[in-house]
Amino acid sequence: MESKLKKEAVKQYSKAFSDKICRQAFQQKGKLNGQDILTLTSIKQINLFVIKELFVHWKTEVERLKSPYFNYEAEEVKSALASFMDIVSQNILIDHSHLRPLLEKAVEDTLYLLLAPYDYYYLLLTHSDRSSWTVAELEEVLKYVRINRSLLERLVSRCHQESLPSISISRVSELFNHVFDQLNEPPEDTEPYIKQFNEQLPLNMEELFSNIVEPKSVAQPIQSPKQEETKSEENKDLNRRTLNDYLNKTDRSTLADIHQQRKIESLSRHISVNQKFMFIRELFNNEPEAFRQTVEQLDSQNSYAEAVNLIRRDLAQKYRWKMDSEEVLEFMELLSKRF
Known part of the structure; x- marks a missing residue:
């Protein structure tokens, strides 16, 4: 019988997992820096997704800098902001209350990427506030992906072939489905990751999945x-x-x-x-x-x-x-x- 990840079960596990990790991480520290986050858990994908969420927030803050009085699109300004970003990235400092929600989302995303990669990528690519993607934006996402990475790599390659400044959501979705159908690489072996999850907090796979029963x-x-x-x-x-x-x-x-x-x-x-x-x-x-x-x-x-x-x-x-x-x-x- 077909199985599907239960959203609420994933959320509950992610909260419990994050609670345990945060208690351990902040036991002797009031705030964590970038290096602390990169080694926050034994699952590198989770750590990278936390960093990814931090930079999503950074981009949101940069967007607020746009002004009718100054040209933030000027090359000198963009270069200065990039340099500033490099400095900021080396000076991450975050407390428990602000890290916790980022970690919970990172755990959820990692579970979906591991156990239902198509669902993860499809939602990422199509269920957003944007109307299009650029290849550069997709490559930026790829920087933070370590599990079932080939799906996104193939999509980026196909998008390069389009040679367009931007690609509509519908076109990206179409290309992704084509990439998925033609994928010749096996999905990631889940066992090593499940073992890592279990070392921190037992992961009951039966509780995470629900059987889909078709109505008579x-x-x-x-x-x-x-x-x-x-x-x-x-x-x-x-x-x-x-x-x-x-x-x-x-x-x-x-x-x-x-x-x-x-x-x-x-x-x-x-x-x-x-x-x-x-x-x-x-x-x-x-x-x-x-x-x-x-x-x-x-x-x-x-x-x-x-x-x-x-x-x-x-x-x-x-x-x-x-x-x-x-x-x-x-x-x-x-x-x-x-x-």
Whole structure:
């Protein structure tokens, strides 16, 4: 079943994580400098995102300097401001109350970037107050990214090809989706980062994710207690379904009844972002190209039987799939809806 990060759960964890880090960091200091922030946690991405937020605030303050009496666009003025910025960056000094919200946001952003990179980048690029991006602005963001960096690197490269002074939000979104579809590099291995989070504060992955249950298309009749008991036993049997059950499935109408879903037209279009990263990591040995080619092959089959034969003949043995794993069963459920 498709999973999605729960916003409130991420927020709660980020607050608890930040509270612990701040207590430790300010135990013997009243304020932290730039070097303190760069080593604030063992997760460098969090530290960099804190610095990024500081410079976002700096740019906001610079914007306030614009005046009808002075030309802040003059090259000499811009050069002087850049020099001033270099000096300021070396003299960061921030107390607990001002660091705390920056750290909370940095932790949230890091979790999204690690566990749902598409969601993180898409929201960053499209859900903002701006109407366009410049390549320089995208490169500025890239300076602070260390996890799943290739997605943004590819986007910057594509934007360079556009050779435009600015790129509209809709165009950036279009380019990003194209980059995502063509990405041949595996997603970042989450385990080392999760271990680092756990060393500071236990991270319960089940609490962070929620299952997305699609609503039934038709109303279900009210069941008697006896029918409910029977239905419950049937559901338990379905939950124990293995890959072999799917491979040997011949009764398509019964399968359709089980899923209560209309047939999907394209497997590739109905695999969610989170599912794609999960399947690549868990089922395809971190090989995005192998995943993409397999989905294309399955989509091109003429029947469910042909698709199942392809899986039985090639995939299950090649990648040594665990027959009863949730990832395999979820992949097979999607395939069953394709035909």
